[in-house]
Amino acid sequence: MTLDTATPVAEPRGFDAWQDSICDTFVPLHAHCEGHAADDFLGGVDSTSLGAVVLAEVSASRAVVERTPKLIRRADPELYKFGLQVSGDCVIEQNGRQAHLRPGDFAIYDTSRPYRLRFGDDFRMTIAMFPRSLVRLPEKHMAELTAVRLAGDTGLGSLIAPLMRGLGADLGGTRPVIATHLGDAVVDLVTAAFAEQMQRPLEEDSAGAHRMLVAQASKFIDEHLTDSELCSKTVADAHFVSVRLLQKAFEAEGMSATALIRTRRLERCRRDLVDPGCRHLPIALIGHRWGFPDAAHFSRLFRNAYGASPREFRKANGLAA
Structure with missing residues (x-):
């Protein structure tokens, strides 16, 4: 090259x-x-x-x-x-x-x-x-x-x-x-x-089935992040498995469904906070529409993930809070 x-x-x-x-x-x-x-x-x-x-x-x-x-x-x-x-x-x-x-x-x-x-x-x-x-x-x-x-x-x-x-x-x-x-x-x-x-061929065993479930559940999570009811149970119900089986599948891949939901939602909030098209939206509203109805809880999670509060992050990226 x-x-x-x-x-x-x-x-x-x-x-x-x-x-x-x-x-x-x-x-x-x-x-x-x-x-x-x-x-x-x-x-x-x-x-x-x-x-x-x-x-x-x-x-x-x-x-x-x-x-x-x-x-x-x-x-x-x-x-x-x-x-x-x-x-x-x-x-x-x-x-x-x-x-x-x-x-x-x-x-x-x-x-x-x-x-x-x-x-x-x-x-x-x-x-x-x-x-x-x-x-x-x-x-x-x-x-x-x-x-x-x-x-x-x-x-x-x-x-x-x-x-x-x-x-x-x-x-x-x-x-x-x-x-x-x-x-x-x-x-x-x-x-x-x-x-x-x-990528590996999916063997006809529990490990292969677990990987397939995690892939399908991750796609479902991405498509339903704005759903305030999204949680491990709703993901499990959508795939006709128990919460315990869903958790076991995610644990086998070194993660959890709950943590994945939180991380993906925080990523969407991060994008909105630096988007000039969203500058008119209150920070609390951005958090709420991505599944964080409690503004204080959203601020704590965001700071833990990105090292700054949502307000500080928005201001640092040139948008008034």
């Missing part, structure tokens, strides 16, 4: 400044340069926010970056980082696996688990970082796909690579609501790409 490598990156800086930048942009990390003295090191970091997604272009000379158990204990925001190799090469290590990336390849890794990235000379990587909760796939299956090389010139990868390269070019003037939708598009495509990797 041929990538456009003409996108401008941040002005090169020395090693200490570069390490500070990657820590400020992503999560606390430990880095060191290889093959040359730190005095000769040049690196750049350029980033922008797309709603809940941080998109960054990172470049440098030969370097090693690590996320250690000690750093994870200090701060664990539970994020995924999705890296597209633009130039040079990189080896990502996590969960006992190694992914050797060359231009056009990509891989995902988890900030809640130790990892190591070893970069070759004059590398460039575009990285999207976002909350793990936005990836609507079982975490136990995602854990099997971290540090696994995926090609960017086949399947859904051929759609993701040019999108990320294009977004990394220049988004300084993008309106918040457009940026949020673009970030959602990145997460949706990444999710689809890894769902594609998870």
Whole structure:
């Protein structure tokens, strides 16, 4: 796959400044340069926010970056980082696996688990970082796909690579609501790409039946989020199973129906809060129409999910509360 490598990156800086930048942009990390003295090191970091997604272009000379158990204990925001190799090469290590990336390849890794990235000379990587909760796939299956090389010139990868390269070019003037939708598009495509990797023939056993039930129930939940009566029982009744069986199926995939309903509703509220077309709607009304009739409870849940109250979030995105 041929990538456009003409996108401008941040002005090169020395090693200490570069390490500070990657820590400020992503999560606390430990880095060191290889093959040359730190005095000769040049690196750049350029980033922008797309709603809940941080998109960054990172470049440098030969370097090693690590996320250690000690750093994870200090701060664990539970994020995924999705890296597209633009130039040079990189080896990502996590969960006992190694992914050797060359231009056009990509891989995902988890900030809640130790990892190591070893970069070759004059590398460039575009990285999207976002909350793990936005990836609507079982975490136990995602854990099997971290540090696994995926090609960017086949399947859904051929759609993701040019999108990320294009977004990394220049988004300084993008309106918040457009940026949020673009970030959602990145997460949706990444999710689809890894769902594609998870596909297996459904065996005629309980595990296969459970996966099918979870898929059908998740679709039903998405289609009925505005229903104030939506809960585990209504989902179970709609699929002619007991609540206990529904819970067992979701637990087998590392989640719960109740948590999924809450997460999807909060996502819809987040989108409305940065949509200029909804600026006239009171915050309480936005919460109510997506299934949160208690304004105080909605505010607490939203702050827990996004680190700011709905009012603060709307104001930070340029819309009056």
